[in-house]
Amino acid sequence: MYETIEIEMSGPVATVWMNRPDVHNAFNETLIDELTKACKALDQDPAVRVVVLAGRGKSFSAGADLHWMRRAAAYTVDENMKDAQALAGMLRTLAEMKRPTVARVHGAALGGGMGLAAACDIAVASTQAVFATSEVKFGIIPATIGPYVLRAIGARQAYRYFQTAERIGAERAREIGLVHETVAPEELDAKVEEIVAALLQGGPGAQTAAKELIRAVDRQQVNQNLVDDTAHRIAHLRATAEAKEGIAAFLEKRQPNWVGEE
Numbered sequence: 157m158y159e160t161i162e163i164e165m166s167g168p169v170a171t172v173w174m175n176r177p178d179v180h181n182a183f184n185e186t187l188i189d190e191l192t193k194a195c196k197a198l199d200q201d202p203a204v205r206v207v208v209l210a211g212r213g214k215s216f217s218a219g220a221d222l223h224w225m226r227r228a229a230a231y232t233v234d235e236n237m238k239d240a241q242a243l244a245g246m247l248r249t250l251a252e253m254k255r256p257t258v259a260r261v262h263g264a265a266l267g268g269g270m271g272l273a274a275a276c277d278i279a280v281a282s283t284q285a286v287f288a289t290s291e292v293k294f295g296i297i298p299a300t301i302g303p304y305v306l307r308a309i310g311a312r313q314a315y316r317y318f319q320t321a322e323r324i325g326a327e328r329a330r331e332i333g334l335v336h337e338t339v340a341p342e343e344l345d346a347k348v349e350e351i352v353a354a355l356l357q358g359g360p361g362a363q364t365a366a367k368e369l370i371r372a373v374d375r376q377q378v379n380q381n382l383v384d385d386t387a388h389r390i391a392h393l394r395a396t397a398e399a400k401e402g403i404a405a406f407l408e409k410r411q412p413n414w415v416g417e418e
Contacts, residue, residue: 168205172194172208183224196249205256205356209258213263251275257278259279267291278336288323288324401414
């Protein structure tokens with residue numbers, strides 16, 4: 157179905173492999189389009205509980221394909237706008253998936269590759285991973301990835317790395333909040349599997365609602381409107397079949413049905 161990605165299913169877990177290893181999984185128009193379509197399709201599939209994003213070959217993703225960038229340099233402003241909107245739309249589609257998303261990062265995650273890692277809910281990196289917002293070296297800025305990288309590392313760190321384009325090692329990435337875990341390369345898959353197993357214990361509807369909650373309350377002033385909104389959210393969820401099953405399973409000391417079905 158796809159030219160630049162592969163999708164592997166293991167029960168309720170979908171792993172989306174970027175599959176352009178010869179160019180370190182760099183972005184071009186096709187990869188952007190196919191990632192967008194894959195995220196939308198997986199998010200609509202009720203059998204999918206968790207989505208893992210990974211890269212074939214030596215790198216997670218080295219950012220923009222140089223041939224694509226060369227073509228873009230010759231575009232008109234309108235053509236560049238359409239091109240940029242496609243990339244921005246792909247990142248937003250990934251970031252706003254209803255399903256939990258996990259980035260499995262090894263090797264280079266540069267520019268847009270760093271943006272992909274930041275757009276996922278959870279990021280796990282090999283100790284050999286390296287990150288950078290390298291755009292200023294090309295006379296451009298990390299615009300489309302900016303909202304997701306800022307969300308991960310905060311404005312203070314972004315002021316440094318957006319301007320210096322310094323390489324960020326895996327441990328430094330964990331220190332500044334870009335990734336949640338760093339492990340030895342041979343332990344990367346086991347750590348991803350451990351996190352996926354934890355995700356599969358949660359109610360799928362509750363996880364979607366949890367993501368929506370974070371987006372709604374992050375950096376908001378605590379006022380009566382916000383308090384009322386949070387109360388409404390929990391009141392609504394308590395009345396769902398999923399919540400009733402989860403509470404009943406806890407009281408009856410058994411697994412809820414969303415775990416048992418797997």
